[in-house]
Amino acid sequence: MSPPVAPAGWSRWLVPPAALSVHLSIGQAYAWSVFKPPLESSLGLSGTQSALPFQLAIVMLGLSAAFGGTLVERNGPRWAMTVALVCFSSGFLISALGAATEQYWLIVLGYGFVGGIGLGIGYISPVSTLIKWFPDRPGMATGIAIMGFGGGALIASPWSTQMLESFGTDSSGIALAFLVHGLSYAVFMALGVLLVRVPRSERPVEGAPSAFQGPQVSARTAIRTPQFWCLWVVLCMNVTAGIGILEKAAPMIQDFFKNTSAPVSVSASAGFVALLSAANMAGRIGWSSTSDLIGRKNIYRVYLGFGALMYALIALFGDSSKPLFVLCAMVILSFYGGGFATIPAYLKDLFGTYQVGAIHGRLLTAWSTAGVLGPLIVNWIADHQKEAGKSGASLYGLSFIIMIGLLVVGFVANELVRPVNARHHIPAPREETVDVERQQPESA
Template sequence: MSSLFSKQAIIAGPGFNRWLVPPAALSVHLCIGQAYAFSVFNEPLSRVIGISSPAADDWKLTTLGWIFSLAIVFLGLSAAFGGKWLEKVGPRLTMFVAACCFGGGFWVAALGVHLHEIWLIYLGYGVIGGIGLGLGYVSPVSTLIKWFPDRRGMATGMAIMGFGGGAMIGAPLSVLLMDHFKSAESVGVQESFLVMGSLYMVSMLIGAFTIRIPEPDWQPEGWQAPQIRNKMISSQHVHIDQALKTPQFYLLWLVLCLNVTAGIGVLGQASVMIQEMFKGSVTPAAAAGFVGLLSLFNMGGRFFWSSSSDYLGRKNTYFVFFVLGALLYASVPTLGMHGNMPLFVLFYALIMSMYGGGFATIPAYLADIFGTRFVGGIHGRLLTAWSTAGVFGPVLVNYIREYQLAQGVAKADAYNVTMYIMAGLLVLGFIANLLIRPVHEKHHIQHQEFDELDGNFPRKTS
């Protein structure tokens, strides 16, 4: 059994079609992307006892809000600690564990609904499911980069686009299942959790057992690695632990954190914001459509910008994010003041495309700076920036808005200061990106060290 999960067992043979790897990655990312749609369960969960309306003993929405927060926290923690393990054992075992945790987390959460014990839902979806999220997120990334050395950005974009699109499948699937299972005795959440956990586990297991990794130093047929003229693309490799000793890691951490902070805070308030800034002109249904449009641009931007970075370069792509993003954020208050809704919607759609693009471009950026050998583990450590931004962004937007309202500022103008602060954060991101330089050669792994650090790939001798 152990041989089935070893790295040696999943080395692709001659003639393997590398285009079979992206579907394996998508089969995982389209599942775990459901996390973005978990909010559809909150309202039904608030009336598990009362069924038609909340009863006295039902959970409050503030209590239920912690389920998603826990999942994101454990996503970051498991990615940070599991990334190094991923490089040691390979993507199959990591994806297998991710499938068991994410699917099994739904089952434990279903038990929590049945027993009406909120701690079991926290444990199931928040902790166990969150671990599955983190391991599933990082598992395919380094593999794709190794299969597509000629298109690193496109490769990571294909998988991470799936995470952005997972909610577009998860939300309607959740609603469909709850409608099917609801009755006079049930809101349908418990049964939906059991079915979704099973479906997601099967899909992720298919990805785990179809994933393959290339031989060391494999190259696409007919392709030769070009002479590297861009000093920002390294042909050397840096070990996971050594990467933490470089200033480049922390600058890239800031680059990701600031880009995500600026986007995620607004994303959570998009519906309320457009209704308040254009009071009387936007209905709740239209605001929901606005949120859906932002989700589409978030997903599409992951593929478009990461693929574009193969031609623009990763550093230049982030320069576009920071310069264009800052200009767009700084322009939003003026658009609201003049009631220019079409440009307002367009500007936010572009902002969300760059928000998603930042997630998809960062793995290729890491591969350029630190090499491809340990990029999965390094990417996992860097995702703590996402966990930080996931807390900092919404808090920043919500508290500044409340302060503005307390000072007597009209609701339509309560976001103006926030938009300028977001623009300022992107300026800081521009500076951090500007400071990134190639890693000093003292951090590079020497060839004779590969045997010890990557023991499943013994170097061939002639």
Template sequence: MKNRWLIAASAVGVHASIGSVYAYSVFKNPLETTYGWSSSSVITMFSIAIFCLGLSAAVMGHFVEKHGPRRAGTVAAILFGGGFLIAGIGTSIENLYVLWLGYGVLGGIGLGIGYITPVSTLVKWFPDRRGLATGLAIMGFGFGAMIASPIFNYIMETISIPATFFIMGSVYLVVMLASASYLERPPEGWMPDTMKAAVESGAQEVKQDLTQMTANEAVKTAPFWGLWIMMFINISCGIGVISAASPLAQESVGMNAASAALVVGLMSLFNGLGRIGWASFSDVIGRGTTYMAFFAIQIVAFIWLPSIKSALLFQVVLFTILTCYGGGFATLPAFIGDLFGTKQLGAIHGYVLTAWAAAGLAGPQINNFLREATGSYETPLYIFSGAFVLALVVSMVMQAYIKQARAKLAIQTQQAHA
């Protein structure tokens, strides 16, 4: 029997590697100035990666369930690490389309497979603390950019842009292959010793999931689409800020490029802390209440952000947004388990993450279009705040559904024991 905490560490290894995609904004200005590529062309590289992430997560969810986390993780490592290497070739020969192919298409597909592979496995290893488990793995994704951002910047400044892709692609390939080799599912119905003893003694009751559905059954339900809408809005608005974080900090409060790069890295720290913090907290207050908190906080934060002139206050509000953004991802797998069970959690997770694919196209492009049309980031931030009002309404409806379904399930359980 493998150690579940080492399984969690392996999951963090995979997610910390692929999470470097959120250090993308560090590449934006160097790619534009070095090769003369337009802002929209460079942003397209990031949009393609997120789009392919969402689609591959949806399509390959069944592959993960069928072949297991070790094989799926290996495939993810080859595609993501290899994508970085091809991106290095693209920048070496100054070919934008090869860069899109490597970083965007292949890297994005590796992102999608690598993202869902350890998460569905961890939920099964931590039946007693689902939120904590998914928060641990997805925390690594948030921390990935914090680690990568200064390293990317350093290699670009001291060597070159192609060297950055070649060196880091090789590193990610090794780390992800090593991490994937330890991933494995627990036996069916497995529980940790302390939980098993508590259940057998009657001191603890196993909390039932509302249903046990396949992915194709779940996608036909209203709660699935409620999750999809909430994630689409949370991701679109968050990515809109993340993709422009470095230039936004320079424009709004006058930071230089090096300071802005540091902000990008610190954003990733709070992105990661929000993932473990909010996901663990959701074990206490419930997933529905957690999402309502995300949206209420961000309605205020997005309205406030463009008027801030203090660099310190700007960072506090920005980092708060990032905790909610990261928390949305980390709480999602546990929410899916609560609603639809663990029967095909990986596949259902992949289906919901098509919202990430759509948001990857919508968020950066809307932000960039409005920025170029208005000359500032103020208008897109106000529009994003309005979108969070809709997300809050959906989350309230979801919370009402959960309470009703829990009450119905309790009655059915009592009748079955009568």
């Protein structure tokens, strides 16, 4: 499938909505918890078992983004969005069959494996194209799209809850909800497939810098540079710190104020989760846009340095003030979202636009690692503290100290980032108009 080239006069502002249609859809992954209780009761699953589809989906996200990144660059955004549509929607349809027949392995296969491939390809599908359309504001452009992934749960969570209330929470009701999800997301993502275009010129807007300005490094070469691995550590540490709160947000705030005169109710803890989702989404567009003004290294100094400070405040004073706890957690989640949205622009600054989508895909293996590491640290330590007879905020003290240490490691890694050595650069196109075939990267 050849990348569709924009006709003369095409507005670049049509590309972010195309990207949003994909990211808002695959952002449903953050709302998987809605299906956990019904699956556990209808299929007799444990909490660990009901989490398997989500965990596998995040692992497959990182792996498919890493191994499929070069194909995305070679075949263009329309091909990638089509693959994402087919895999993500098929995942729900396979899961619907699994729920209807009460074969849980089909749900794990569908949502986790097949749908997870759709997550990874869909996540990176618009990144390279957006950076080429917005060479003057790459942080803002990628922030708009990746904001959708953070905000997808704000749509999917109440929508899924309403469907389960209407269809029922038995296996047939869950199957019907999965079926509606698969068909609806296929239609919505198709809008992005039809709308997306690649620029016909390396300067899509008069006066903007060339999309090929600065160093250009291939994906094969990039992963051999210290800059790539420094950014891998930066992203992994930032995501681990954020997901450590996000994955256990509702029980965490209840535990923190369990032994106080004003404990947190179940409904209030659900509201706290919604606030964190909003902060996650706002941070993706707000902080990434700020990075266009103050620079990528400086914004990651904020994410990692102030993130460590927020964790310290929660550890020291969080159980004495609900507003302080909520505010610090929201700031940490805004940094979590901002880190995701800013990393493509950071990669573009270091490695250029030549194969930035493929490089981004390889870097997302840091997300897969953090998706396991963050929840493991918080849950394992909390379980052991509970076995030792502790309760309340003391369940999380050691976890937060570890998170502070990880953020410091990320801060140091960010400080070590330097411009890529010129020996790794490849010649950039010199002509003002770049033929689409010239934009296709070498095979990695």
